[in-house]
């Protein structure tokens with residue numbers, strides 16, 4: 001393992017909603033180079049699903065409570081990392097040698113990085129490792145769907161992983177690659193479906209790309225400067241560390257449309273005035289064909305407003321749960337999961353919407369469910 005001796009490297013896995021962070025993480029965690037990694041997952045929705053979707057549940061996989069780690073729950077981020085570390089010291093969890101944080105797809109990576117850097121306890125034990133950003137080639141190629149959070153995620157990255165190149169047009173992938181290079185010339189971009197990268201290269205072999213905090217766009221430097229008591233980046237001698245630490249202070253100027261601030265502390269899912277998350281649970285098995293058509297119609301009609309849908313479904317005639325994902329206008333093929341997670345066997349769906357009323361989605365789903373109830377199995381879609 002590379003890294004500054006005595007410090008545990010922290011890798012931030014960032015990337016916009018639905019860009020393939022959890023899919024990549026699941027694959028990375030199967031690699032021997034990351035066998036000793038602890039994982040901290042933060043989700044925007046009130047019901048976390050990613051920790052089920054990576055299908056690796058143990059005491060070093062921690063789900064942060066609902067809310068976005070870059071704004072409403074930064075204190076919880078420090079607390080969760082401190083807690084993991086304290087358990088590690090006391091032998092209550094395996095002696096992990098790396099921490100991977102998967103942030104929400106809406107998170108600004110810079111406050112997360114500065115939290116790890118500036119928190120006095122964390123900075124005595126942890127050091128920043130590579131920041132890895134997933135970029136969805138099928139969606140990001142559509143300029144109109146870009147959001148400011150996306151830009152910051154790309155800017156913060158040491159390594160960029162282009163996902164969904166298998167379903168994106170090759171010329172769009174080439175154009176996107178060129179654009180990413182222009183946006184962040186120090187990061188190396190790889191195709192997730194290519195063979196030019198490895199898990200170790202992505203996370204454990206430190207990129208010589210300098211301090212990710214120094215890549216924060218100039219207008220974002222709204223936080224008070226820290227005490228400049230910089231800690232080294234993994235694999236970097238202390239005197240190489242040129243970046244500016246920032247206190248985990250308030251009044252930071254994100255400038256990316258966050259409506260957050262002190263007044264939003266009680267609304268953990270708030271990120272932007274128009275963006276919110278909600279979840280739906282369904283207690284009886286559902287018909288896939290009908291549900292698939294309902295979801296496709298919802299995304300056709302409101303795709304630009306439905307930033308993300310993900311869920312675990314209890315389908316008629318299926319023993320195992322099925323994971324379903326929608327990303328803006330795209331519905332991905334459903335995938336069988338290995339087993340039901342702990343808790344009641346029921347379908348759980350999380351929606352992250354922008355400017356779309358929760359009541360609209362709920363009413364539409366209820367109508368579909370009522371129709372499905374009136375029809376023999378398999379005909380709900382007719």
Ligand SMILES: Nc1nc2c(ncn2[C@@H]2O[C@H](COP(=O)(O)OP(=O)(O)OP(=O)(O)O)[C@@H](O)[C@H]2O)c(=O)[nH]1
Nearest residue numbers: 016017018019020021022023105163164167325332
């Ligand atoms: N075809 C294709 N689908 C992919 C690829 N990577 C991810 N997906 C699919 O994209 C959907 C979303 O993937 P996730 O890994 O859940 O994305 P995420 O970034 O973790 O999503 P959030 O946590 O909501 O931000 C799933 O249906 C994945 O199977 C890829 O390279 N190719």
